[in-house]
Amino acid sequence: MRVSSPQAVALLAAVAIFSVHCGGKTGVKQTAGGISPARSDAPVTAEVQISQYKFTPDTIRVAVGSVIRWTNHDNVGHTVTFTAADTGRRRPMRSRAEVMQMNRPSELYSSRLFSEGQTFTAKFDQPGRFAYICDPHPYMKAVVVVQ
Numbered sequence: 001m002r003v004s005s006p007q008a009v010a011l012l013a014a015v016a017i018f019s020v021h022c023g024g025k026t027g028v029k030q031t032a033g034g035i036s037p038a039r040s041d042a043p044v045t046a047e048v049q050i051s052q053y054k055f056t057p058d059t060i061r062v063a064v065g066s067v068i069r070w071t072n073h074d075n076v077g078h079t080v081t082f083t084a085a086d087t088g089r090r091r092p093m094r095s096r097a098e099v100m101q102m103n104r105p106s107e108l109y110s111s112r113l114f115s116e117g118q119t120f121t122a123k124f125d126q127p128g129r130f131a132y133i134c135d136p137h138p139y140m141k142a143v144v145v146v147q
């Protein structure tokens, strides 16, 4: 395509700038959905136990700004994986193999696979209902309600 008129050049430049701007915007994801990884020394305000393939409590209600810690008591690995329905964001389901290879939490929506005695901690900065599952055992379902 040959672009010769000044108007066409200006239009193409505007489209290019708009595209870059939008790309940058979607790249920002520290607190999207209101869930962020918590520092290891953050004060924990609520706890969920994972035992016998269940999250207990399966519904936990916390105030905005709370830090929740999950502890795995099973001798198999589990994850805390937030589902798209409640975070408002589509996230392709990871295969078990991919979860096994993860060695750090994804930034927002899933812990790594963590084993007996290990924990996962996350901070909730926006009100909402955040459903989650365990990725390798998706019948393990629970929800965080942030008020």
Ligand SMILES: [Cu+2]
Residues within 6 Å of the ligand: 053, 077, 078, 079, 134, 135, 136, 137, 140
């Ligand atoms: Cu599990």
